[in-house]
Amino acid sequence: MFRGDRRFLAGEGTEFIKCHGLGNDFVVVDGRDAGFTPPPEFIRWICDRRIGIGGDQLLVLEPGRAPGATFRLRIYNVDGTEAPACFNATRCVAWLVMEESGQEHVLVETVGGLIAARREGPRRVSLKIGRPQWDWRAIPLACPLEEAGASLENGPLRDPVAVNVGNPHLVYFVPERDALDVVALADPIQKGPGLPEQANIGVAEIAGEATIRLVVYERPGILTLACGSGACAATLAARRRGLISADAVTVEMPGGTLRVEVGEGDELTLTGDVAVSFSGRIPSSDTRPR
Numbered sequence: 001m002f003r004g005d006r007r008f009l010a011g012e013g014t015e016f017i018k019c020h021g022l023g024n025d026f027v028v029v030d031g032r033d034a035g036f037t038p039p040p041e042f043i044r045w046i047c048d049r050r051i052g053i054g055g056d057q058l059l060v061l062e063p064g065r066a067p068g069a070t071f072r073l074r075i076y077n078v079d080g081t082e083a084p085a086c087f088n089a090t091r092c093v094a095w096l097v098m099e100e101s102g103q104e105h106v107l108v109e110t111v112g113g114l115i116a117a118r119r120e121g122p123r124r125v126s127l128k129i130g131r132p133q134w135d136w137r138a139i140p141l142a143c144p145l146e147e148a149g150a151s152l153e154n155g156p157l158r159d160p161v162a163v164n165v166g167n168p169h170l171v172y173f174v175p176e177r178d179a180l181d182v183v184a185l186a187d188p189i190q191k192g193p194g195l196p197e198q199a200n201i202g203v204a205e206i207a208g209e210a211t212i213r214l215v216v217y218e219r220p221g222i223l224t225l226a227c228g229s230g231a232c233a234a235t236l237a238a239r240r241r242g243l244i245s246a247d248a249v250t251v252e253m254p255g256g257t258l259r260v261e262v263g264e265g266d267e268l269t270l271t272g273d274v275a276v277s278f279s280g281r282i283p284s285s286d287t288r289p290r
C-alpha cells in the first residue's frame with residue numbers, strides 16, 4: 001500500500017465492513033468498545049455513493065442495554081436521522097456477530113424493539129418480528145386513514161394499508177409494479193402533509209397465491225433493491241386486504257427474495273440471505289476529501 005507520513009496514507013480511521021441483504025447495502029461500524037457517534041453531516045458523507053463510501057444506511061453496533069440483548073444496533077438513514085428499524089440491516093449485523101462468536105442465535109436491541117435472530121444456513125439469517133401496530137397514531141399518520149384522502153394518494157397509488165412493524169410503512173397494491181415510476185409517484189406522498197414523520201412507501205403486486213412483487217421507496221427518499229420491513233408490511237397488508245391467505249409468503253424485490261411466515265397474532269419470521277462486499281477504513285473528518 002501507499003507509504004508516507006500523512007495519516008490517511010498510514011491507515012488511520014475507523015474500520016468498517018460493507019455488507020448487504022439482497023442489495024440493500026450497509027456500512028457497518030463496530031462501536032461496542034470505543035463507540036462511534038458521527039454527526040449528521042459525517043453520516044451523509046459516509047452514505048454518499050460518489051464522494052463517500054456509499055450505502056442505504058450506516059449501522060453502528062453498541063453494547064446491549066436491555067436484559068439479554070447480545071448488542072444494540074443503531075440505524076442511521078442517508079440524511080443522518082436515526083431509523084427505529086431495518087430488518088435487512090438486523091439480519092446482516094446478526095450474521096456478523098454470529099460469525100464472530102460462533103453462536104447460532106443472537107438477540108438484537110434496536111430503537112424499535114428486541115429482535116431474535118437465528119442462523120438458517122451459511123449466509124442465511126431469520127428474524128422473529130414482534131406484533132405490528134395498526135393504529136394511525138402509531139404509524140404515525142396525520143389523521144385516521146379514512147380521513148386522509150388525497151394526502152396519501154397519487155395517480156395509481158390509492159387506498160393504502162398503513163402499518164408500523166417497528167418502522168412506518170404504507171403499502172399500495174397495483175396491478176403491475178414494473179409499469180410505474182415509483183419514485184415520481186411516491187415522493188410527494190412521502191414528503192406530504194399526510195405523514196408527519198414520513199414513511200417507507202411500498203408498491204406491491206400480487207403475483208400468485210403466496211407471492212408478492214414489491215418495490216420500496218424508503219424514507220428519506222431512496223428506492224432500495226430490497227427492504228425487510230417492507231416485505232413484512234406488504235405481507236401483513238395483503239392478508240389484511242384478503243388478497244393473500246397463505247401463511248408463508250415469498251416477497252420478490254429487485255435485489256432478490258425474502259420469505260415471510262405469519263404466526264400467531266401476526267408475529268412474523270423473516271428469512272433471507274446476507275453477504276459481505278468489502279471492508280475498509282473511514283477517514284477522520286480532517287483528512288477525508290470534500
Ligand SMILES: N[C@H](CCC[C@H](N)C(=O)O)C(=O)O
Pocket residue numbers: 024077083084085086087088089167168200218219220224226227228229230
Ligand atoms: N431497508 C430496511 C428499512 C429501512 C427503513 C428506514 N429507511 C426508515 O426510515 O424507517 C429494512 O430492510 O427493513
